[in-house]
Amino acid sequence: MNTLNQSVQLNLLRRMIRIRLFEEKCSLLKDQKKISGPIHACTGQEASVVGVCQALTKADVLISTHRSHGSNIAKGASLNLLMAEIFGKSTGCSGGKGGSMHLFDLEVSSIMSTAIVGSGLPLACGTAFAQKYFSSQQITCVFFGDGASNEGTFHESLNLATAWKLPILFVLENNNVAVTTPLSSVILNNQLSNRALSYDMNSKNIDGQCVKSVYQNAVDSINYIRDECKPAFLEIKVQRFGEHQQGAAYDKVADCGYKDELLKQIASYPLDPIKKLSNEMFEEKLISTAVLEKIYMEEYLLIDQAVSCAEQDPFSSSSEATSNVYSN
């Protein structure tokens, strides 16, 4: 594995910090009851979205899930657009009609975050079909979780992608749990990258706590997809540091033995991906404490600004509630 240069590593670190601070801010806003609806934070899983999305070009298409903040931010989406949407304001990406689970930013080709588990994979087959039809050289990247690997659409889409040789990067973030159900209780073999192998798809299994490893593997897979015009699969083992979602009285519902299990898992997990990279960069003298603090301050400011704007922006007019159902 090649060593990544300092600017690449700094960029990966900054993006992960941006996501972490964004998620912590959303969590705080939720506690303060300043935003409605469920928030599905990706705290702890930053390395997988950053490592993959930073290996994509701006024009490569991204499709994500309800856990949509991290992948959108990693792809380069406007923080103001996202935060305004979380606040339900007219300046949000959907004018307040989508919310936290459905963030997108067409400027960076992050086209849809869909919350029905497994529903993004067929969509990815579609955008990839068009990319191939028009020889665009772009690819489609679709994120989903371990839970989705049991949906029919997962299997249908993997088969279709290999049979039709579609330029798709399938990214499975395996955090070993679907809401509160441990993966091991619903499948026999938790090496989910094997499922892609059974469709004769190029498939890799990666430690999701090491952003450099994620990034380099993603670069290799994406090059493969572009060169061969065939799909590839990445299973990225990650650790979700929080609950499935925050909000909608979830704390009361999730007050059971599972929570202790999760806390035990978090405590036993090797390292926070942000701490892991910054520690390694300290050791290699690629970063100083001052620079790290500066990054945190700058990113915190960006997010704070996004919140300020979102708080001040207006809600959409009431006629918007029924607009854009049809084109005409």
Next chain:
Amino acid sequence: MHTCSYGNAVREALHDEMLHNKNVVLMGQDIQSNVYGYTESLYDIFGAQRVINTPISEAAVLGTAVGSSLYGIIPIVDLTVASFLYISMDQIASIASKIRYMHNGKHNAQITILVWLLYGTSSASQHSDRPFSMIMNLPGIKSVAPASVQDAYSLIRSSVNDPDPVVVFLDRNLFYQKEVIIKSAAVKIGIPRLVKPGSMVTIVSISGAIKNSTIAVESLLSKGIDCELIDVRSLKPLDMSLIFESVKKTGFLVVNDLSSQVCSVAEHLIARCISQCFTHLKAPPLAFTYPDAHTPFSPYLESKLLANPEDIEEGILRLINN
């Protein structure tokens, strides 16, 4: 202008759209050598890149259609049988119907879904559904049900060119019906068809129910009862003006529908007419629908489910004589 069967009109509409725009792509099971003939020779003319035999993965194929439509493809998905809508339903309901709304207009899914109604062909319950209501109830999805050869041709073309997802319900029972068609006679989605003007009773007909409706209307005319026959041909949107005017003129509303009774298209249309034409009604509206039951295999048993022309005639006579 030429004579054409309903089945051939479908084929010609697909052909003409594919000729007109090279981004129109047809996807479906067994369409390269189609059992029924409605995609015949399209594969020879347009090739494997545009006439695609799909695996039996309706959900993935439907999602593929939506995704590709976001990047310049105009997909037509042939799901073959109306009952097969169910297995792709989440992609229709959660993705296709919502993608424009959820993104506040920044996306639209210009896709066309073709399905055939196989009731009346001894295909038993799993192949014989008429799920109009289920599709009509989804905001964001349009649907049409052409009941004439001209409309089969023109409405498919309008549907392919409509920027929103459109489900086209084609009736297998009309497959061999022949008519003269004029290709340039475009038909807009949402406008019903006045089949026969009349003054005494309004009959609104849905899809293949037009066959029995037409026979009943002729028989009633010979008895001096002049019915006005309207074929909706579109399910949603549907401009109700023609129907409201007709009901206000005649005072009697009869709806001949293929849906199962509960939440049927008939009940929906009747509710709207009562709401707009209440003071003009001389009798309660009359609906002919499938009962709340499935379709049996045996042709004898199946024949008991749909109103035949005698049932319709009898019902109308009772309606106007009371």
